[in-house]
Amino acid sequence: MPKPEPTELSRPYWDALREGHLVFQRCSCGNAWLPARRHCPHCLKPEPRWERSSGKATLVSWVVYHTAYHPAFESRLPYNVALVQLAEGPRLLTNIVDANEALVADAPVELQIEWEGDTALARFRLAHVTV
Incomplete structure (x- = not known):
C-alpha cells in the first residue's frame, strides 16, 4: 500500500492520528483547513495553530471505484473515496468504512x-443518530 510521507509541516497531523485524534x-x-499549509489560504497570515477536531463530520460526496488504478487497491474493490466536512469547517478526503450502498448525501x-x-489513517463511519 502506498504510504504517506509526513513532512515537517504535516507531522502534527500524523502524530495526532497516531495518538488517536484528528x-x-x-x-x-x-x-x-486541511491539508497543512504554512499560511492561511484565506488571508495569507503565517503561523496558523493546530486545533483538535471533535471527530464529527458530514458526508458531502463520494465515488465508488470498481477498477483499481494501482495494484495495491485491487484487493479493496469496490472501495469509496469520500469528501467529508468536519463540524469545525475543514473538508477532508477520506474513506467511509461502511458498505458503499449505505452512503447517502449529508449523512452524519x-x-x-x-x-x-x-x-x-483518518477514516469515517456512519454515525448512529438517535432521535
Whole structure:
C-alpha cells in the first residue's frame, strides 16, 4: 500500500492520528483547513495553530471505484473515496468504512482511525443518530 510521507509541516497531523485524534489548522482570522499549509489560504497570515477536531463530520460526496488504478487497491474493490466536512469547517478526503450502498448525501459521520501497517489513517463511519 502506498504510504504517506509526513513532512515537517504535516507531522502534527500524523502524530495526532497516531495518538488517536484528528487535528486541523486554524488562522487567527477564523478560517480552518486541511491539508497543512504554512499560511492561511484565506488571508495569507503565517503561523496558523493546530486545533483538535471533535471527530464529527458530514458526508458531502463520494465515488465508488470498481477498477483499481494501482495494484495495491485491487484487493479493496469496490472501495469509496469520500469528501467529508468536519463540524469545525475543514473538508477532508477520506474513506467511509461502511458498505458503499449505505452512503447517502449529508449523512452524519464520525472519525474512525484505522491502521495500515504502522500508519494511522483518518477514516469515517456512519454515525448512529438517535432521535
